Amino acid sequence: MAVITERFQAKVAILALGLILALLSNFMAEATSRRGLGEGDSGVFDVTSYGAKADGKADDAMAFVKAWVAACKSGGSAKLSIPTGTYMAGPVVFQGPCKGFMTVEVQGTIKATTDISDYSSPEWFSFEHIDGLIVNGGGTFDGQGAAVWKYNDCKDSSDCQLLPSSIKFMAVKNAIVHEITSLNSKSFHTHLVNCDNFTAHDLTITAPGDSPNTDGMHISRSNLVSVSNSQIGTGDDCVSIGQGATQVSIQNIVCGPGHGISVGSLGKYKDEEDVSGISVTGCTLKGTTNGVRIKTWPGSPPSKASSIAFEDITMDSVKNPIIIDQNYGSSKKEPSQVKISNVRYTNIKGTSISPMAVSILCSSEAPCTGIEMTDIDLQFMGKSSKSDTVSSSCSNAKITFGGKQNPPACDV
Template sequence: MATSDLKYSREATGSYLTKVTELIWGGIAKNRDRFESIKDEPLRGSILILGLALLSCVADGALRRHIGLSHRRGLIDGGGAEVTVFDVTQHGAKADDHTDNAEAFIQTWRAACDSGVPAKLVIPVGTFLTGPVVFQGPCKSTEPIVFEVQGNVKATSDLSEYSSGQWILFEIIDGLTLNGGGAFDGQGGAVWKYNDCHQNKQCQPLPSSIKLSKVKNCDIHEISSFDSKYFHMHVTDCSNIWVHDVNFTAPANSPNTDGIHISNSDSVNVTSSQIGTGDDCISIGQGSTNILVSQVFCGPGHGISVGSLGKYNNEEDVSGILVTNCTLLNTTNGLRIKTYAASQPSQALNITFKDITMDSVKNPIIIDQKYGSRESEPSRVKISNVHYQNIKGTSTSDVAVSFLCSSLVPCEAVELVDIDLAYIGLKNMTLSGSCLNAKVTSGGTQNPACS
């Protein structure tokens, strides 16, 4: 706050308090006879104390309004601490579906993040248009900052405004809660036609809707994202992230609209959510460790994938992946591991897919180590210790289990236990499995068996 603004705030506050003081003492003066007739000294003292208490409350509220410290107080967080609320409309945001609110959002964030008190930023009910915006930490409070979206945050559709790869960026924050029951509208339908990545390897990706970068200890729940221009959510260089009870949607033919893409992150948990997109519901990229995906309903989309891996040099290994208790409906793939041919060496290991239901899924179980490439040189991504357990449902393709592993570094320690899939395709075909360059062990039901 500028010195002139602070001076004005003090002067205005002082003037306001003077008037309040005059009213309190004026009230006593008008009733002086009654006041002095009170013989009970403790009672007279109590009246004076009540007046001073009122003055103190007014002073606190007036001062906070003038210096902009808070907009509402009195909320209590889960730990019992009082939370200060920072409402974007009090920093100039307008829910008129026309005004670009990026500056107002940033001002509100800075006020909340720099306040040093337990803080909650609120985007209230209404439609708030905004271009790209960065919510950057670190924040000064030791308590997690809450970002509560009650309304609809709508992206601008002019791609020239997006100089980086995301629309909403949260970065360098330790302790963040994103919730509120509201939605992020990426306006992807207006720009998907400009996505040529399917034919141009040097394409410029469209901006993702929400990106977390260098964020720790984050809880995201009860939000929606629809029609993202690119990924709905990208989690990178993060740790201890919980995403649950979210709903991410885009049409089945929308390009590269992955629900959640994870890379270079540890301890990311995605649970109890519905994701239906034009690409992977969840994609687990390079450098991802200790990832849990549980109770996710996926469809439409390209399934739940580890990869793609091996596209870039010096990629870090992927390990400790558990996908369990999920349902996939009308997806083009089910449980997939995908790596590029002619890649640099890396590993994908210790991966478990367990208790999965497939409903009309094409390619229910697939390892593809020639993904996205016609290169004859094999992949150098080593896949090992992969477990498929209790995978049931229906397949629209006659090859329900397909392992196309690298001839240079074959897949090792791949386990198939209790696989029970039925063919419901249009052709009169027998369900089969194909396992190339893979060392597979099996147990329990094998329908289809790997050959």
């Protein structure tokens, strides 16, 4: 598995570099080939030229969409510019396909409207059916979630209707998102669905630790995704990897507060796609309720989660550092049928605030196989316990151990 992971990480790096070079080359070619642009016109579409007020009061959503449509149809690479200032906006859809690579440069602060009746579907900014996209600029998407979190009832109902996500990428290919801030989303901060070759780095994602369902990034039915070098602190998972995610690399994330970095939850719905090729490396989790977690629903239809690696992870006062929970989120007695296999935990160290630092609780119907635990060193830092040592619990799992094991290896 080590060779597979190294090859995958190298493939991600090469593809990301190739995408950057392709985008730059395409942009320069388009810039030099255009003859219809006036002097000084570089293909920049400023939203203020399309009616955006930037006064923090008027709804600028329509101006954003008008600027996008013009840029998208312009015939080549184009930049939609949101300059410094404070903008208010209701739902915005940036839809393709476009005639060239697109850049959305956000330098200002965009605040979401807080009337939930404005949102006919559960997202605020939506990028759809685009091949070739850059989103950057150092600006902020402020979801103003504090005004509506009280309407979230997901703690009481597993079939709840989520509030709008701040930024959704639907069927987006060959994209780079970097140097933006997402603040106080109503629900998910960023959400990837049906995306391919998607790179995100140097993001700042922030919401209070008690904000509901504010996952930093949720990834589902997407392939070749890289998320790296970002600060994520929310009220839910910093990164959650859902059904159909394949070849996903999570690197150098500082996570906290939040629920940790999770594969899942899986198995809640029929016909879910398998998850495979997940690599989580070099991450630090601070004060989170979980560390690295795989979670599946009981009574689920059959599916698979395989080839998952958690490596070089630092835990700082984490409640449940290593956890597989195949009885997540429900009181159902039927076991999960999500088959978990080939999961590697390597060089995971730090502190746990609960004595049960490792919990591998797999399904009796589909036991976990190929679990490897190497060089685990977790120290107890809790305030109340009969012991100052950590322990582990394992069931329905075939596990091999190597190197240091603190807590001691499970009897399996």
